[in-house]
Amino acid sequence: MGTRVRLWWALFMASVKMFVRNRTALFFSLFLPLIIMLIFGVLNFEGSTTVSLGVVDEAETDASAALVDGLAEYEYLEITEGDRDPELAALEEGDRGYVLVIPESFELQLGGETGLVAYASTSDPSQAQVGQGLLQQAVGGAIASASGAPIDPNAGFSAPLTFESVESRDLGYIDFLVPGIVGMTVMQLGLFGVAFGFVQLKRTGALRRLFATPTSPAYFLSAQVASRLVLGYVQVAILIGIGIWFGLQMFGSWLVLAVIVGLALLIFLAVGFAVAGWAKNEDQAAPVANLISLPMLFLSGVFFPRDAMPEFLRNVTQFMPLTYVNEALRGVMNEGATLFDLGPQLLGMGVWAMITFLVAVWLFKWE
Amino acid sequence: MTSPSARSSGPAMSAGNGPIISVRDLRKSYGSLTAVDGVSFDVAEGEVFGILGPNGAGKTTTLEMIEGMRPIDSGEATIDGVDVRKDPREVKRRIGIQLQASAFFDELTLTELLDLFGRLYGRAVNPMALLADVELTEKAGSQVRTLSGGQKQRFSIASALVNEPRVLFLDEPTTGLDPQARRHLWALVRTFQERGHTVVLTTHYMEEAEELCDRVAVMDGGKIIALDTPQALVDQLIGRGFTKARVERLANLEDVFIDLTGHDLREDD
Numbered sequence: 001m002g003t004r005v006r007l008w009w010a011l012f013m014a015s016v017k018m019f020v021r022n023r024t025a026l027f028f029s030l031f032l033p034l035i036i037m038l039i040f041g042v043l044n045f046e047g048s049t050t051v052s053l054g055v056v057d058e059a060e061t062d063a064s065a066a067l068v069d070g071l072a073e074y075e076y077l078e079i080t081e082g083d084r085d086p087e088l089a090a091l092e093e094g095d096r097g098y099v100l101v102i103p104e105s106f107e108l109q110l111g112g113e114t115g116l117v118a119y120a121s122t123s124d125p126s127q128a129q130v131g132q133g134l135l136q137q138a139v140g141g142a143i144a145s146a147s148g149a150p151i152d153p154n155a156g157f158s159a160p161l162t163f164e165s166v167e168s169r170d171l172g173y174i175d176f177l178v179p180g181i182v183g184m185t186v187m188q189l190g191l192f193g194v195a196f197g198f199v200q201l202k203r204t205g206a207l208r209r210l211f212a213t214p215t216s217p218a219y220f221l222s223a224q225v226a227s228r229l230v231l232g233y234v235q236v237a238i239l240i241g242i243g244i245w246f247g248l249q250m251f252g253s254w255l256v257l258a259v260i261v262g263l264a265l266l267i268f269l270a271v272g273f274a275v276a277g278w279a280k281n282e283d284q285a286a287p288v289a290n291l292i293s294l295p296m297l298f299l300s301g302v303f304f305p306r307d308a309m310p311e312f313l314r315n316v317t318q319f320m321p322l323t324y325v326n327e328a329l330r331g332v333m334n335e336g337a338t339l340f341d342l343g344p345q346l347l348g349m350g351v352w353a354m355i356t357f358l359v360a361v362w363l364f365k366w367e
Numbered sequence: 368m369t370s371p372s373a374r375s376s377g378p379a380m381s382a383g384n385g386p387i388i389s390v391r392d393l394r395k396s397y398g399s400l401t402a403v404d405g406v407s408f409d410v411a412e413g414e415v416f417g418i419l420g421p422n423g424a425g426k427t428t429t430l431e432m433i434e435g436m437r438p439i440d441s442g443e444a445t446i447d448g449v450d451v452r453k454d455p456r457e458v459k460r461r462i463g464i465q466l467q468a469s470a471f472f473d474e475l476t477l478t479e480l481l482d483l484f485g486r487l488y489g490r491a492v493n494p495m496a497l498l499a500d501v502e503l504t505e506k507a508g509s510q511v512r513t514l515s516g517g518q519k520q521r522f523s524i525a526s527a528l529v530n531e532p533r534v535l536f537l538d539e540p541t542t543g544l545d546p547q548a549r550r551h552l553w554a555l556v557r558t559f560q561e562r563g564h565t566v567v568l569t570t571h572y573m574e575e576a577e578e579l580c581d582r583v584a585v586m587d588g589g590k591i592i593a594l595d596t597p598q599a600l601v602d603q604l605i606g607r608g609f610t611k612a613r614v615e616r617l618a619n620l621e622d623v624f625i626d627l628t629g630h631d632l633r634e635d636d
Contacts, residue, residue, distance in 0.1 A: 204470035
């Protein structure tokens with residue numbers, strides 16, 4: 001190993017140790033995202049007791065209408081009526097838990113052959129079983145009441161239902177949340193992990209002490225960037241690992257995910273070094289870092305879908321770097337998108353990477 | 368990164384009896400403010416050379432220009448035969464620098480830092496030997512942030528010695544230290560001198576200059592206004608008819624303090 005390689009490696013390892021031993025940096029860049037993920041994960045905004053049911057009424061008779069009315073009595077069913085194809089597509093997308101098809105031949109008769117077919121998603125077997133039970137109970141009860149028997153939820157009618165499995169992506173809130181948290185973590189690492197650590201070295205004079213040696217500062221800077229890249233990947237791996245433990249699903253390629261995370265890290269490391277290079281001390285760095293990160297934290301779809309925003313705000317915020325990052329992360333993780341599919345997002349990220357790099361070079365001052 | 372020409376010519380030049388540091392008409396301005404205004408002096412090998420002066424006199428700026436830490440506006444500085452303006456990196460390779468603010472990477476241990484600094488000079492060092500020199504071996508595995516002020520200053524000197532420098536630059540090495548720690552640092556400087564190091568230091572403390580320095584330069588307003596041995600400067604003053612208002616006492620308050628609290632180092636500042 002050459003002296004230069006050994007020097008670079010020593011600076012890299014020093015940089016890693018400095019980060020890992022700095023509790024403040026560790027808290028904000030790793031534990032805080034983790035805590036946020038756990039809190040949001042435990043809260044689980046979906047409301048797990050309802051069963052989303054698509055109803056396809058192909059019979060369109062009084063009997064089928066009576067069955068649908070009967071089902072509507074069950075509050076745990078969230079019923080959407082529609083045609084077969086769109087409803088089955090919705091099931092595949094994970095927007096429906098079940099789709100009940102009422103065939104043309106449907107007749108109301110208790111205990112007999114109804115011809116009813118319920119399509120269930122395959123994604124979550126444990127939840128499917130609970131849902132199947134609930135659905136069977138509802139259909140049985142609805143048929144009973146439509147045929148004149150009194151509604152008695154405890155009667156336990158055996159429902160004449162055939163279940164068919166459909167390959168689908170049943171996306172939970174965790175699937176939405178984790179890519180957002182990953183995006184947020186990458187942003188925090190760049191802005192706070194880099195900006196604050198580096199500005200501190202600048203203010204205390206530790207950086208000046210390096211200039212008293214014959215080594216070019218470029219070595220130190222490149223080792224810092226490399227160490228943050230590696231640490232960023234480790235953090236993302238930890239977050240996703242814990243996410244998977246909570247039921248997170250990954251539909252895309254890990255390699256594509258790695259490319260997106262790498263590009264995102266480069267963007268926000270550049271932002272971090274721009275802030276650190278410009279600021280003279282932490283007091284200058286803090287407001288600027290917050291000014292950059294807070295709007296993105298709330299407007300880039302980290303915790304909630306951006307669809308809920310007013311249209312003008314959505315149009316403005318779609319160009320923010322973290323929006324591109326989050327969209328690309330969700331694309332690969334939730335939809336299995338390829339790099340080609342993610343062209344627009346990657347283009348947006350690439351442009352931001354260039355802009356932030358140039359700004360960092362332009363603003364950077366060693367002292 | 369290396370410059371073979373300067374490296375090969377260096378030792379040959381310094382082997383002679385010429386000065387190891389030679390400074391000619393050094394100048395530095397910041398806008399309309401002239402920080403250093405034509406400073407010239409020589410330092411002989413093995414000498415302890417002091418630069419004295421009030422705050423803002425230009426001591427630190429002068430030092431930093433000679434060290435290659437700050438660009439020189441005009442004038443010349445040569446250390447160990449190497450022109451600072453032409454090859455600041457080669458100068459840095461031959462000198463050890465202790466900065467006024469002795470800051471390091473707080474989360475690293477003393478051993479790790481000395482190893483790292485060794486790498487920055489492209490060499491493997493023996494951290495324990497360096498720490499033994501400054502009596503910090505028991506702190507080898509501690510992180511820098513746990514050190515007291517005096518320990519930090521001593522560690523700062525250890526870090527300046529990793530490359531076995533020919534010249535050691537100390538910028539206000541005892542500012543903020545208690546009398547025990549200060550005396551300890553003086554002993555350290557004398558040890559280096561005995562080993563043949565050349566030392567250049569700045570200070571606000573006159574007793575420190577008298578105690579340590581073979582010669583001192585007094586700076587004010589960016590210029591050197593006097594340069595001689597401490598004794599000669601005192602003799603010149605008396606020769607101009609100066610008498611002290613009060614007769615010198617046989618002991619002063621610092622002597623009392625040391626007598627009462629002893630010479631032993633206190634580690635918690």
